[in-house]
Amino acid sequence: MFASRLDRARARMEADGVDVLMLSVGSDLPYFCGYEAMPLERITMLVVPREGDATLVIPGLERARVHERPEIFSVAPWGETEDPIAKIADLAGAADTVAIGDHMWAGFLVDLTNQMPNTSFRRASSITSPIRQVKDAEEVARLRKAGAAVDRIATRLQRGEIPLVGQTEAAVSAELGRQILEEGHDRVNFAIVAAGENAASPHHHAGERVIRAGEPVLCDFGGTMIGDDGIGYCSDITRNIWTDDRPDREYLEAYAVLHEAQAAAVRAATVGTPCQDVDRAARQRIVDAGFGSYFVHRTGHGIGVEAHEDPYIVEGNTQPLAHGNAFSVEPGIYIEGKWGMRLEDIVAAADDGPDPLNRADHHLAVLG
């Protein structure tokens, strides 16, 4: 699998005139070689010449963490007092064009630019993203498994099996994190819990605010499930709960709009449809209902080995959906000082129609 992925990367390098691909921290590295770099001041770099063998440059003290795959790469550890930048530049030779990992620390790119002044650097995603964003059946199955795991947690929230009223947002967030791990993820990526007016901030940080009866709570959570091959796939879901049995009428009306907008966008996500049209499908319903100015973000993001990746479901992205694209569909309505709501599923585009990977109930959960 890794060999085939690297072959595809090399074919793209050939087509794009890239001499060397360099991958460091981030999700490209595990995707292409099964190893994940620690985000530390000690640099790790997979150096992939268009022709010739790949080399994984690693800090010596992390050598034991590397599952060696001699058919894919050789390992070049560097010692604590060696200069790894010189080592990497040496492996790259006189490359005109290097595609460099998008999530590598910029400081290392400054160092490499100083060491390789005649080399032009571009984003590695120009090579890796077209490959990564088309998931094969095995990858979709892994995303589905991660999705089913967070669905079970969402269902517990909706049934009132996870205490909300009287708890702080932070305590509920910690409990969601615990359940994310218990349900088979290896990593918690986020667990947003936003009560009442706090939900008007889409990326609210769960805090000491105590959840009360008679208000809405937005929960947006997900993690990464890492397989035996070292590659992790992500989950991401958002559901909304009203904490007693008397939901506010204005909130309910907005929720009905959101629910229909989200469903419309999922239906629109057919193979061949430009990404921006999926955004428009959700947005049009929300605009028509008069909430347009309260839907302050794009409709979604791709998901796979990374929680956010291509394709983005946003106005201006004319890329047509392909079989195997996986992405979130998550419109929201946010009214400052009052409340916010967002409804999110992961969806895989497929030749026989949009394939939702989350199945937890989409209605507002009304407790009590």
Added chain:
Amino acid sequence: MFASRLDRARARMEADGVDVLMLSVGSDLPYFCGYEAMPLERITMLVVPREGDATLVIPGLERARVHERPEIFSVAPWGETEDPIAKIADLAGAADTVAIGDHMWAGFLVDLTNQMPNTSFRRASSITSPIRQVKDAEEVARLRKAGAAVDRIATRLQRGEIPLVGQTEAAVSAELGRQILEEGHDRVNFAIVAAGENAASPHHHAGERVIRAGEPVLCDFGGTMIGDDGIGYCSDITRNIWTDDRPDREYLEAYAVLHEAQAAAVRAATVGTPCQDVDRAARQRIVDAGFGSYFVHRTGHGIGVEAHEDPYIVEGNTQPLAHGNAFSVEPGIYIEGKWGMRLEDIVAAADDGPDPLNRADHHLAVLG
């Protein structure tokens, strides 16, 4: 405080010929303005001209997360379909030299370089690190508080109050993580639990290996405590436990060497001493005892708002320690296939002598 820190940064920019400082994800941003950027594909950037006002460019949907400080910076949100790179370049004007956040994603530096082809980029740490690495009394107090919190956890480990035998490394790691949060940290940075032969890998990832009676366990853990000002300070400690009352003689002999080496390095960490001499103080003892080739890493790293920062306690770093430097002293001995051991405290250099911020017992904890 933020204003004074930015003043010091601007003075350094003046001295170093830097026109604009740009800070994004990482610890520089909260240190200089109290805001921490989310590590996402939506860029956040504090743009600080040497003369003139600073501007915090943020994704519009994160605006509610910003604690506005108009005396320090103005806020410039960008919309989902705007180009933030153009906005940032515009704020930078015709800068010849930009110092760019070391931990920003390299992909954004590629974009900025394309947008600003005549600008030379260098590491922001050339400006920020000399400021950050000298902690004032309040910062040392915060590091001491975080250190005392992990000391309490270490003491529980040493007293056998945290179950080890029969548990998986991963379960103990999760429990340490839970206690790190319970003891007042806001974030778990790592919780290495390495049993027996696994400890020979310094950065071992706690896994499904079940801890047995009659073997050593290395625990290295720490987190970040975030204050009301949005700035977090880190803890980091390593202790070793033998899981029954009959420790192996060879291990005990090595541990005695390690214990003495660590204490010698702490004693050596006086103001004015070059960092590499602290490394040498530890290393010499270990070399003399015949374990030199098993001490495979530097002696330590600076610590503060970031878990690893300047100054590094490593051969080749001739920088003399200054009052207010804070760093780890953590020699180790690693024998592949057998065991590994590391003993770590955080130490603040002070005019009246080295000030250890960890006080948990340094002896091998022998259970049972």
